[in-house]
Amino acid sequence: MKFDPTRARPLPREFYDRDPRRVARDLLGKVLVRRHRRRLLAGRIVEAEAYLGRNDPAAHAAAGPTARNLVLFGPPGHAYVYFIYGNHYCLNVSCLPLGRAGCVLIRALEPLSGLEQMFRARGLTPPAREPRLTDLRLLTTGPGRLTQALGITRPRDNAKDLTRFSDLTILDDGFRPRRILKTPRLGISKAAAEQLRYVIGDNPFVSGR
DNA sequence: TTATAGATTGCCT
């Protein structure tokens, strides 16, 4: 479904001031918007994972606050961006009130606008013909890919407030997913049995397999 | 001070 900017508005802070499982589920279908040099880059969230904070051994917050994860212990609705495997940035949104460190990892988007810019940011040549699904999936399917496509980095974006109109925001345009699936989180070894990954059931931009 | 694993991706066989 297309992005309708006229209906779109940021989610209120209370949206994020909840259990990360609820937030992850309810973020499906919302639109991540990046404004860069008057250009609009946008993608619909189709996959997200919940991280539960201090009681979750797989969470960065498990060992308590550090310089790296401090945003997680701050107020809800802020971007936590970290660098992983020497190559990739991952984007999270902080959840729960000040002092509690839950978050949601954004794992995949359906690209909506600024596709040509996304191809370039990913180091790919935009296809001359109409892009196929296999081309488009290289843009924002996967947590490291979507940050690169949107130019999201820790130095630039960590701790940004995602509930305000700015160069990085999450909007609700009224779209509601039909079918939502729950699965185990990907790429982790600890607490791997928990069903904390949420995906839009029939969406082709979901990662994995 | 040194070692190791990591919320990933892309290229190789």
Added chain:
DNA sequence: GGCAATCTATAAT
């Protein structure tokens, strides 16, 4: 399906 790339946070020495 296997594995190297490449940096950093954290654990081990």
